Amino acid sequence: xxxxxxxxxxxxxxxxxxxxxxxxxxxxxxxxxxxxxxxxxxxxxxxxxxxxxxxxxxxxxxxxxxxxxxxxxxxxxxxxxxxxxxxxxxxxxxxxxxxxxxxxxxxxxxxxxxxxxxxxxxxxxxxxxxxxxxxxxxxxxxxxxxxxxxxxxxxxxxxxxxxxxxxxxxxxxxx
Numbered sequence: 001x002x003x004x005x006x007x008x009x010x011x012x013x014x015x016x017x018x019x020x021x022x023x024x025x026x027x028x029x030x031x032x033x034x035x036x037x038x039x040x041x042x043x044x045x046x047x048x049x050x051x052x053x054x055x056x057x058x059x060x061x062x063x064x065x066x067x068x069x070x071x072x073x074x075x076x077x078x079x080x081x082x083x084x085x086x087x088x089x090x091x092x093x094x095x096x097x098x099x100x101x102x103x104x105x106x107x108x109x110x111x112x113x114x115x116x117x118x119x120x121x122x123x124x125x126x127x128x129x130x131x132x133x134x135x136x137x138x139x140x141x142x143x144x145x146x147x148x149x150x151x152x153x154x155x156x157x158x159x160x161x162x163x164x165x166x167x168x169x170x171x172x173x174x175x
Contacts, residue, residue, distance in 0.1 A: 016060045019033035027120065028170065041121060041147055057120045057138055058122075058136040059121070059136060059137050059138050059139045059140055059141060059143075060122050060137050060140065060141045061114055061119075061125075061134060061137075061152065061157055062134070062136075062157060062158075063109075063112060063125050063133055063154065063156070063158045063160050064132060064133055064135055065133070065161070066104060069161050070102060070104045071102065071103055071108060071133070072104065072110065072132060073109045073129075073133040073134070074104070074105045074109075074131055075091075075092035075093070075108055076135070077090055077092075077128050078128040078129060078130065079126075079128050079133075080125075081123060081128070082118070082123060083119075083122075083125055083169070084120065084124065084126070085122075086118065087114055087116070087119040087120075088112075088113070088114050088115075088125060089111075089112075089113045089115075090109050090113075091111035091112075092109045092110060093107070093108055093109070093110030094106060094107060094108075095108055111154070112153065112157060114152045114157065115150065116141055116150040116152055117150045121136065122135055129139070158171045
C-alpha cells in the first residue's frame with residue numbers, strides 16, 4: 001500500500017574509481033573557488049572609505065540633556081524594564097537643594113549603567129523612555145580589549161554640554 005506517490009526507488013550502484021577518489025567533487029569545489037577570484041570584492045578600505053549605514057541604524061547610547069544643560073533622565077526605570085537583554089541598571093537618587101541646574105525633576109539617576117556586551121541595540125529603551133532621555137545615535141560603539149571598558153556609566157553616556165539637543169539625526173521609519 002502506497003500513502004503518497006512521491007516514493008523513490010533507491011539504487012545501490014557501485015561507485016567508479018574517480019568517484020572513490022572524490023575527483024569530481026574536488027574539481028567542482030576548485031571551480032567554485034576559481035570563480036570567486038574574478039568576482040568584485042565586497043571589502044572596503046575602512047579608514048579611507050566609510051560604509052553607508054541604513055537610516056534605521058542604531059549605534060552608541062546617549063543620555064540627553066535639555067536646553068539648559070540639565071539631565072532629562074528621571075530614573076523611572078522603564079528603559080531597564082523594557083530591555084530584553086537586561087543590560088541597563090539604574091540607581092535613583094533625590095535632588096538636593098542647589099542642584100536645580102543639574103537635574104530637571106526631584107528624582108534623578110544617581111547611577112546609570114549599560115553593559116554594552118549584553119546590549120542588542122534593539123532600541124526598546126529609547127521607545128520606553130517617557131522623558132526622551134536616552135537615544136541611540138548613528139555613532140559606532142568603539143571596540144576594546146578589556147571587558148570592564150564595555151560597561152558605560154554616566155561618564156560615557158551623558159551628552160556633553162554645548163552639543164546639539166538632538167543627537168539623533170534620522171527619523172524612525174513609520175508607515
